[in-house]
Amino acid sequence: MRTHAVASFRKLTPGMLASQRLAMANDIVETTKAEVALALKKSAPALGIDGTTYHVLDILIGLTKADDWKTDRRPLVAISNEKLAEYVCRSKRTVVRCLKKLVEAGVLAYRDSSTGRRFIYRNDTTGEIDRGYGLDFSPARQRVAELKRIAAEFAARLKAEQEAKRSVNRLSRAIQDMLDLGVGDANLAIEFAQSLAEAMSRPCHVLERAEILQSLYEQLLEALATDGSDGIFKEMPPEGDITVTPYNNTNPQNSIDSKKRTSAHADDIETNASGDNAPEKEQISKLRAASRSPLKEGSAVGFTGVSQQGELNPQLSAVSIGLVELATANLQETLGVKFTSWARLVASAEQTCLLVGLSLSGWNSAVSRVGDKMAATVLAVTAEKALRDPEAISSPGGYFRACIDRAIDGKLLLHKSLYGLAES
Template sequence: MTEASAVASFRRITPGIVASARLAMANDVPDTTKSEMALLLKKAAPVLGIDGTTYHVMDILLGLSRADDWKGAGRPVVAISNAKLAEYTMRSERTVIRSIRRLVEAGIAAYRDSSTGRRFVYRNEAGEVVSGFGIDFTPARVRVDELRQAVAEFHQRLAAELTAKRDIARLSRAIEDLCAAYPNAAAEFRSELASICQGNGHLLDRAAEVRELHGRVTMALSPEHVSFNMTCEGDMNVSPNINTTPESLSESRNKRTRSTEREDCQLDDRFAVDSAFENKPGEGGVGQQDQTGFPQRDVNAIQGEVLGSVSVGLLKAACPEAQSMIAMQFDSWASLGRAGETLRRMIGLSEAGWADGRNKVGLYAAAAILATVLEKSIRDPEQISRPGGYFRAMIDRALDGKLNLERSLFGLADHRYGQSEK
């Protein structure tokens, strides 16, 4: 197969299209695999500005490419018409054309146009491409090391920004507590803290300023720098009553505190989830009525029903690929909730769709469903061609009380362990 990458004359040429065409003509192409590149491109999507329909189109094109074309001297060319892509994505052909153009200008694909504009691939008996015209993903193979570095830097930046947000919130509370304890010397520090928090500077710079301010406030208002005038007036001169006689086991049990009982009681994951999503007193799982007059189910009741038999440990064991893709671990319900925004980007779900899912079934249930959909789409991309639609369908099943999330997660976990034993 020729390595020349021709761009049809009817296309409006931009510097990004020219750069992608040059990458597609490279002879020294690193050896990769289809699964590795698909995972890397999905991780790099936020860095490259790929989202929405463009992400969906990229996912379909990667799924249609052949695994053998990503190895050796192969060229991963996908021949599919714009009309077929529009049918798969339920978008117009013009939207599909713009999405493909974004992929090309992002530097991960290139146009390989025929003289007639048709897309087709001819293969020999060995399955090798003899002649192919369509969308060529050779630029992504050429930039594999650059994309890995960009993804690593992106995750480092996200981690640094998260740490900065936590430091600002934590140290601001500490400064406010010190100012409340010593109000006479706190007016200047309060105004400085307010100016930092309301400033338009970079998040990392504001975090550094808050840390520096906290150090100065601590030095100025710490106990050793504040004068105390303490007297012994009113003190009682009594000897302490210390009972050194050990109590019997029966007496100790009768005097057990409630905290001791909590330590002795081992709560399972089901009880913890049920307690976390317990309904408000008097609601009984039924909220207000909608416009049709029928009672509307409470979000907390739906969330407790979906996660009643699902634990964080089960999610962590069933979704290893999803955690690897977003570089986060599902160690707690809070960490799962924080990962929701990244998870919805990975499956190409719109912000409106994610907000609608949270409002209907709750943050943690929606995030657990997102993780399940992402895990399934990574393991079998051809089975789930529209992850966003799959997520909405699972939300609807949860509202109808027909979603068995526990069964899906156990199936993913069992499949994982079965693969590891082979």
């Protein structure tokens, strides 16, 4: 197999040459398809990969074989530009530009045949590639650590920018409120008002604007503190000038009623705590009954795992977070998290969606239909199965949607899937 075949019709660029050098590296980085896929999808916005280019990347990653990502093989995918154009509903020229963008971003490398045709011949016994030409993911495999760092820095930058936006809104309102109350020196108030307007209209990054407003806010506080009694409360009347008739009239009857209500409520609590009809026992009985009874056909499951008809979803009530944790060991290792609580499982759904290629709209639709906990559990099972046997589930996103439909119909045996994964 040729190591760095680039067709003569391609115009080489510095980015393309850099990707070809990465594809020729001898010290192959040991990683997995899932690890690289997650790193690529997280770092894609920072690399400028979006829109159709991201769609093409997602398809190409899905077409690679998991075993081809081993150190003694090459993650090669052979698909024509015409077929890719059909998949993404774009023109062939658009697909060509997207592939070039991925190559220059250091994600892919060209491995062209003499005719430009892409194909792969595999060994019938071992499944290894005997001869193949197409698109090589070796550059992404070599850069997996760098891609993770880029993704982390991008996430940190987004978080800092969001916090800065909140600070800008908070500080600008606080400064304006203090100015509206009035300061002792009118010229000083005008000066701060002009500074605030200049800071808000100045063309700069949100982080810089937040720093400017923070400095202005501290200066205004200092000015008000040094202004003394003639400061911010100058135009407010003194305490003795405010004439307010105190309202001390109380209704003794209301107090008696209140005591009676409190006493009655205490009696109810005492009765429930000592009797057989305590709310906790009733709730436990309902949960046990729901876990043994099938979900009625046609009942829609809401956001909290309770159907709109008021019945508990037995598929979720029969599942514990401990079972989910035992059944999804591979997924937790890939994401670097532990599903020790439902909150953590739901919080990791965004990363899991990136891992399996599920769109945000698909996830939101599932949450609106079956609730966040149920949707997150189904998503975790889907990702775990895809990680264990990538060939068994060609489209994890479609598999997830089908499971949600089965859950709505009451035909999804979620607890059995979890038990099977945990035992295997």
